[in-house]
Amino acid sequence: MINRAVVSLLPLVPRSLVWKISRRYIAGKSLEEALQCVKELNDQGMSATLDVLGEDSTSSEQALRGEEIYQRALAEIDRQSLDANISVKLSMLALRFDESLCLEILQRLIRTAEIHDSFVRIDMEDSSVTEKTLDIYRRLRKDTDKVGAVVQAYLRSTESDVQKLLDEGDTFLRLCKGIYVEPEEIAFNDFTEIQDAFLRNLELMLRGGIKKVGIATHDTRLVEGSLDLLQRLEIPKERYEFQMLLGVTEKLRSELVENGHPLRVYVPFGEEWYAYSSRRLRENPKIAGHVIRNMLPF
Ligand SMILES: Cc1cc2nc3c(=O)[nH]c(=O)nc-3n(C[C@H](O)[C@H](O)[C@H](O)COP(=O)(O)OP(=O)(O)OC[C@H]3O[C@@H](n4cnc5c(N)ncnc54)[C@H](O)[C@@H]3O)c2cc1C
Incomplete structure (x- = not known):
């Protein structure tokens, strides 16, 4: 309340x-500020992923403007030799009104990521676009390993989605709890149930031969549970990374880095910070x- x-x-x-x-x-309103933030994180032994804050696009012009910032971000990351990639929300890139434009934009971003040896992570949004987003991911990853998706532990469908993705071949997934408010019929709402689902999904991925998993959480129980799984299953560092949001649980973040675990920080930036944050x-x-x-x- x-x-x-x-x-x-x-x-x-x-x-x-x-x-x-x-x-x-x-990180700031401009790309320059975001890149400076990435540099500071890199100096502290962490990699980063850049996220342009924006509302759902409602016109192709708006979606193409979003693409343009990401294109510049990929080029600048490479030019400044930074350790970072990008995270994109498909609703900002036309998904809700023109799926083929969305796919085209993603294909162009992935091409640029390939040129710069970088990576495009497709964030997961609310359940109205889960299937569409995973379908687009499937289409793209057939031709490249420079793209990854996100699955949300709170969705009841996630375990079967993960199993299907693993059966279809190597995958690059980020696992998170899920941030949107979803109804009980499709998502666990109980805190412990979500935690349990998170660890079940992580184990499924690690045992199922996932190429690389991003363990996106600040929850101490989940970080400890993940460390335990990684150790028990003898997972090498190339197959996982912890991921945290900028400014959150910085102490936990530093402890993981000090103990030699790969860690990526999610760095949001952009002019539309106010509209985005209030939404x-x-x-x-x-x-x-x-x-x-x-x-x-x-
Ligand atoms: C790198 C990354 C990428 C993500 N991508 C997606 C995505 O694509 N789709 C999606 O639905 N969700 C995404 N999320 C959000 C995620 O689903 C959770 O909602 C969020 O991480 C909070 O869950 P938690 O596991 O950290 O546990 P919690 O129990 O919610 O948090 C543990 C502690 O972390 C701190 N904390 C957590 N979140 C915040 C916050 N926003 N601001 C300030 N403090 C906070 C608090 O101190 C809290 O007590 C992402 C999260 C991360 C870290």
């Missing part, structure tokens, strides 16, 4: 104050709770 109250009060908070609070979680908060008021807790000095 408190989280919802915070979200409903958001329009009354001055933008400059929201920006101050968001700065910890967002995400409205969609899932729990995020407000996380942010407030992280701001407290205890």
Whole structure:
């Protein structure tokens, strides 16, 4: 309830104050600021993935503008010899109104990623686009290993999706809990059930010969459970990486790096930070709770 109250009060908070609070979680408004952030993370032994903040596109022009920033990001990452790739949301790249344009944009981004020896991660959005997103991933990965998808542990369908993807061949998946509010019929809503599903899916992937998994969580129980699985199954470092959001659980992040585990930080940036952040908060008021807790000095 408190989280919802915070979200409903958001329009009354001055933008400059929201920006101050968001700065910890967002690298900046420009690509240059994001690249500087990546450089600092690289210097601390972490890789990164760049995410352009944006609303769902409603016109091809808007989607192509999104592509253009990502194209520049891939070129600059290479030019500055940074250790980073990109994460894209298909709804920003025309998925909801023109699937063939979306596929074309992705194919162009992947071509650029191939030229620069980089990688395109397709983020997973709400359940209305899960199947479409996985279908697009399947089509693309037939021809390249420079693309990866994301699966959400809270979806009841995820275990069978993962099994199918593994049966179809090597995969590059990120595993996360899932951030959108979904109904009980299709998603676990209970905290422990989601944690259990996360570890079951991770074990399925590791035993099923996944090429590389991104373990995206800040949840201590899940990090410990994952470390235990990695050790028991003797998984080499090339087959996994931990992934965390910029500004979140930095101590846990550093401990993993100090212990020699590969770790990638998700670095959001962009002019549309305000519209994007308020939409995400409205969609899932729990995020407000996380942010407030992280701001407290205890
Ligand atoms: C690299 C990465 C990529 C992701 N990609 C996707 C995606 O493609 N699709 C999708 O649906 N979800 C994605 N997520 C979000 C994910 O699904 C979870 O909603 C989110 O990570 C919170 O779950 P948790 O496992 O960290 O556990 P929680 O129990 O929710 O969090 C553990 C602790 O981490 C901190 N924390 C977690 N999230 C935040 C936050 N947003 N702000 C501040 N503090 C926080 C809090 O201190 C919290 O107590 C991604 C997450 C990461 C780390």
